[in-house]
Amino acid sequence: MFRSPYPDVEVPNLSVFDYLFAQLSDDDLERTALIDGPSGARWSYRDLRDQAVAVAGALAARGLRPGDVVGLLCPNTPAFAVVFHGALRAGLTVTTINSLYTPDEIAAQLADSSARLLITVSPLAQGASAAAEKVGLEPGDVVVLDGPGEAADGHPSLRDWLTAGQPAPDVRFDPATHLAVLPYSSGTTGLAKGVMLTHRNLVANVAQSAPTLEMVHDDVVLAVLPFFHIYGMTVLLNLALSQRAALVTMPRFDLEQFLALVEQHRCTYLFIAPPIAVALAKHPLVEGHDLASVHTIFSGAAPLDAALGHAVEARIGCRMKQGYGMTELSPVSHAIPPSVDLPLDSVGYTLPNTECKLLDPATGEEIAVPDDGESAPGELLVRGPQVMAGYLNNPLATSDTLEPDGFLHTGDIATVTSEGVVRIVERLKELIKYHGYQVAPAELEALLLSSPDVADVAVIGVRDEDGEEVPKAYVVVQPGHELDEQGVRDYVAARVAPHKKVRKVEFVEAIPKSSSGKILRKDLRAREAGRL
Numbered sequence: 001m002f003r004s005p006y007p008d009v010e011v012p013n014l015s016v017f018d019y020l021f022a023q024l025s026d027d028d029l030e031r032t033a034l035i036d037g038p039s040g041a042r043w044s045y046r047d048l049r050d051q052a053v054a055v056a057g058a059l060a061a062r063g064l065r066p067g068d069v070v071g072l073l074c075p076n077t078p079a080f081a082v083v084f085h086g087a088l089r090a091g092l093t094v095t096t097i098n099s100l101y102t103p104d105e106i107a108a109q110l111a112d113s114s115a116r117l118l119i120t121v122s123p124l125a126q127g128a129s130a131a132a133e134k135v136g137l138e139p140g141d142v143v144v145l146d147g148p149g150e151a152a153d154g155h156p157s158l159r160d161w162l163t164a165g166q167p168a169p170d171v172r173f174d175p176a177t178h179l180a181v182l183p184y185s186s187g188t189t190g191l192a193k194g195v196m197l198t199h200r201n202l203v204a205n206v207a208q209s210a211p212t213l214e215m216v217h218d219d220v221v222l223a224v225l226p227f228f229h230i231y232g233m234t235v236l237l238n239l240a241l242s243q244r245a246a247l248v249t250m251p252r253f254d255l256e257q258f259l260a261l262v263e264q265h266r267c268t269y270l271f272i273a274p275p276i277a278v279a280l281a282k283h284p285l286v287e288g289h290d291l292a293s294v295h296t297i298f299s300g301a302a303p304l305d306a307a308l309g310h311a312v313e314a315r316i317g318c319r320m321k322q323g324y325g326m327t328e329l330s331p332v333s334h335a336i337p338p339s340v341d342l343p344l345d346s347v348g349y350t351l352p353n354t355e356c357k358l359l360d361p362a363t364g365e366e367i368a369v370p371d372d373g374e375s376a377p378g379e380l381l382v383r384g385p386q387v388m389a390g391y392l393n394n395p396l397a398t399s400d401t402l403e404p405d406g407f408l409h410t411g412d413i414a415t416v417t418s419e420g421v422v423r424i425v426e427r428l429k430e431l432i433k434y435h436g437y438q439v440a441p442a443e444l445e446a447l448l449l450s451s452p453d454v455a456d457v458a459v460i461g462v463r464d465e466d467g468e469e470v471p472k473a474y475v476v477v478q479p480g481h482e483l484d485e486q487g488v489r490d491y492v493a494a495r496v497a498p499h500k501k502v503r504k505v506e507f508v509e510a511i512p513k514s515s516s517g518k519i520l521r522k523d524l525r526a527r528e529a530g531r532l
């Protein structure tokens with residue numbers, strides 16, 4: 001077993017709303033909490049708190065009671081923050097929905113989570129209404145935040161709620177057990193699962209991340225990663241608000257707008273996923289912008305290649321760091337603190353209040369932490385106050401993932417050094433078995449990304465003519481460069497052990513990725529299956 005090198009932090013027994021907003025000083029109230037990137041409109045901490053309280057009142061006036069579930073289908077805007085924290089203030093459980101979902105996917109999540117209300121914005125209202133109808137919700141149960149309002153089109157709007165002047169409800173619940181949110185996992189390995197996270201889970205993860213991520217009062221944080229995904233929800237929305245920092249919201253990633261907003265608002269701390277690192281390291285647009293205000297860029301959600309990260313550091317002139325987490329961990333369990341120099345191919349130290357162990361996937365035996373150097377790889381298990389209550393409506397998946405003693409199986413293979421530095425090797429499920437040898441797709445992807453001819457890449461295991469699993473690379477060629485199949489094979493073969501060679505290559509226009517920045521290997525696999 002190993003744990004954080006940091007002392008434990010106190011996790012107050014508070015609701016998320018009270019933790020973030022009960023103790024705002026006069027000074028804090030006037031500070032900027034949120035800036036809407038596209039319009040430049042600003043919300044102070046007072047605006048945010050008061051509007052959230054008004055939303056809580058409006059939700060209670062509709063008859064919604066603690067424990068009821070509401071769906072939130074909304075890209076990153078200040079209104080997301082207002083409604084999210086208003087619903088939590090009313091004791092409701094928020095199921096955040098991916099804004100790229102189709103009506104069928106939205107309906108599936110609404111049905112699975114038994115949502116009683118769906119809150120959205122006008123660009124997504126059509127799909128939202130179709131989904132709501134499918135699950136038997138009335139038009140009045142679809143709230144269109146920026147819409148014309150209930151009197152005009154039957155859908156309540158945020159303005160209706162803010163002007164209704166309903167008193168905030170008097171709600172009481174136990175933060176340790178009351179469900180705050182039901183985010184769904186990214187669905188990278190299969191169907192997305194509803195993850196039950198309590199108020200305590202969310203409060204704990206903010207308290208645990210704060211000392212490690214070193215975000216401060218004066219930081220201006222660009223919120224481009226979606227708030228609906230647990231990374232954006234905890235590390236952007238809740239952590240930044242807990243520090244009384246400012247968040248600049250971006251509804252979707254667009255490199256030009258991303259760079260322009262950093263420049264315009266003098267953003268200091270950027271949280272990204274690896275696809276944005278690829279753009280920051282390689283895209284010509286970056287040259288035309290003054291990004292000197294940025295002190296740290298932090299990557300999570302998928303493996304960051306160290307060479308790529310260092311290229312970003314050099315080009316932007318800032319520190320690049322990495323962390324690790326998953327929806328089931330609220331999400332953070334590991335991070336490299338900005339002020340500490342640790343290898344960028346690691347995910348740094350275990351967070352405070354968190355214990356880990358590594359299990360040999362073949363034998364289930366615990367792997368020893370060495371006195372010196374790096375351990376053997378094993379499945380990472382994590383225990384701490386950020387571990388989920390379980391999967392919704394899925395006791396089997398829950399008991400497969402959570403041990404009776406509180407340890408959660410991450411499904412990721414990792415190593416740890418004698419100093420407590422953790423490195424994620426690969427997902428257990430993604431490892432390619434070539435003639436009995438294990439090949440990690442992430443390692444080959446990192447290697448290929450180091451080629452100037454490669455703009456992007458993904459590797460999966462496919463069956464060759466003899467039914468043997470072999471690594472196959474999907475490659476996007478850097479514009480203006482030339483690269484053929486032999487070139488790809490040779491580049492890899494010159495740099496790895498023979499069993500790790502890429503044995504199949506396909507050139508593509510783009511790599512399928514989720515909006516939280518993960519390579520959708522299942523889409524590539526489906527494509528392969530479609531060919532058979």
Ligand code: ATP
Pocket residue numbers: 185186187188189190191192193299300301302303304322323324325326327328347410411412424427516518
């Ligand atoms: P699903 O569980 O539905 O298949 P998912 O696991 O991708 O999808 P998330 O909870 O969003 O859904 O992602 C957690 C996973 O992301 C981790 O289990 C791990 O595999 C991966 N991950 C996150 N951060 C890192 C990182 N820094 N390095 C490597 N992998 C990471």
Ligand code: MG
Pocket residue numbers: 185186189326
């Ligand atoms: Mg997962």
